[in-house]
Amino acid sequence: MASTNNKRVGRYDLITPMLPCKDEILAKFEKFLMSGHYILGEEVRLLEEELAEACGVTDAVGVASGSSALFVALAMAGVRPGHEVITTPYTFDATMESIVLLDAVPVFVDIRPEDLNIDPDMIEQAITPRTRAIMPVPIFGAPCDMNPINAIAAKHNLEVVVDMAQGYGTLYHGQPMGAFGRMSTLSFYPTKNLPGIGDGGMVLCRDQRDADRIRKIRAHQAVRANDHLYTGWNSRLDEVQAMVIRVRHGRFGDEQGDRDQVAAIYDSYIPAKNRLQLPMGDEGMKVTHHQYWVRCTERDQLRDLLENNGIDTAVYYDPPLHRHVLAEYARVSGELTEAERAGRQILILPIHAALPFEDAHRVGKLVQGFLNNEAKTAHS
């Protein structure tokens, strides 16, 4: 991308990456408008087929949002009132909300400092007779360590539902993250790597029965499963969203390539100990960098420095979920030291498919200079 000198470096650019798709989207919209098939038409059906194939699952069902996808996936996985779901506290609110909405109990275990994902070593000690599922979240697009997680789930007869809202395109040992777990869920919120122009979500299913049931539930049909009668409601993926997402999916590889280059530029300036490392190694892994993060003890000072240089940053998840009001319904297993430390130390740098590489170099250099100074002060 060409430089946009002196302009603010924004965290997102939702418009520029969409421009190569604009004419195709408008042409499709015109056709759609005149078709009269406004609800659950061809676009939703084709997107479901395309994403099921891309993620290596049996079937995929489009729903109204990533939050809705989580709720219905957990329900179909048999999560019932009083059950416990083990998950990470270092994630977006929806992860916890979906469990609480089912009158189940989120059980938080700590994360690994290197990848900020749930620490598989912490899961087993959190299991009780009420545990029904484990919900890993590939946070910021970094793969979760699925082999040990699935081994624990198999040993204790638990379901695995992956909250893949930030992980479309992420690979673990060469497999799409969506291929792990009984179900996984996508969000097409406009800032996601595979975006819509509004809300949308999807449940990726490995068991056809789950997909069939969710297809009914999302369109007002009651379903009997897990010795329970589930009510249907309205959670359909909108046809216009599906149309846009399909077009964007056609450019996903190109956009991911641009993100990868920005991430590589940042990597060249930021010491390894201050950024993402995969504890299970890089072989066969693909990080999609939904967000790029840097760890810094004086995080707020670094944030001020970047702000003063016209660079937007963000802080996620400070405090982590176990310190939110809704955590009154949750249980904490062990110390959540790393999640709290991440909340205090992690800073999100701008990354998107239209970020000029010169801007990425400028940001990288500023961060490098700050971290060098910090290290010198710490040693003096």
Ligand SMILES: Cc1ncc(COP(=O)(O)O)c(C=O)c1O
């Ligand atoms: C980790 C995670 N889970 C769930 C969601 C919910 O997705 P949605 O906003 O589509 O409901 C989001 C995103 O916004 C998310 O980042």
